[in-house]
């Protein structure tokens with residue numbers, strides 16, 4: 001039996017697999033835009049487990065599964081047995097016998113790894129404290145759409161060394177681009193946390209302006225991620241100089257785009273001028289969660305297929 005393919009971290013796919021998935025995302029998106037039905041996942045069921053809040057992830061997976069001909073079921077910790085201490089191993093056994101695909105948003109990466117180890121169906125990481133691979137899948141797809149090949153380009157990450165930052169680092173290694181990271185002191189990136197052990201694609205900068213110099217893509221995220229709310233007030237002080245503003249965009253490449261996974265806090269990690277300005281592609285980026293994840297679900301469920 002071929003082992004089940006899961007998507008738990010960005011590094012779970014090779015560069016060649018990403019090339020295929022991006023090609024499929026474009027094909028699926030174009031077809032959808034022409035209002036042509038495409039139902040390769042007819043009769044299949046996606047279960048979505050949320051232990052943290054979500055707008056985009058829930059909507060894009062639920063709408064995406066319906067558009068591919070299947071259906072999606074939403075479970076959360078509050079009103080399922082998951083919040084009442086049922087072992088993850090048991091939940092995985094049961095849920096994966098009643099569904100064809102499972103997407104999980106939770107706290108520890110360990111939970112999705114454990115779920116996958118006990119599952120009969122593919123598992124997708126819909127965000128953990130450590131990684132957010134579906135978002136970077138959509139972000140890279142968006143960059144390619146907007147500016148072409150990402151290989152050899154430079155992404156400037158300004159802010160917290162969080163799940164998004166870790167995932168950008170994995171993506172840089174696999175797809176061969178550079179990431180310039182600037183975080184406040186005390187919040188520096190730990191390459192091991194991203195599952196990397198010394199990569200040539202990563203450079204740290206104390207000054208966010210330096211990180212943005214010559215960048216092709218400038219990106220940031222909330223100063224306080226879900227699960228870290230107790231640190232919010234302290235982080236507001238520590239991150240005050242890590243707000244992406246017009247000056248940072250001015251030192252980036254003239255053609256640079258700005259991305260943010262959203263939700264955003266204007267006046268904190270990014271100014272309104274930048275996120276609502278001409279270089280921002282945040283709405284295209286958000287929409288592409290739908291198209292990229294449809295390609296991801298198709299690939300996990302059906303493997304490689306010829307364009308129809």
Ligand code: CP
Nearest residue numbers: 054055056057261262
């Ligand atoms: N970017 C993202 O994952 O958004 P949600 O938290 O709304 O799902």
Ligand code: NVA
Nearest residue numbers: 162221225226261262
């Ligand atoms: N880093 C953020 C991303 C939200 C989509 C968080 O984990 O809360």
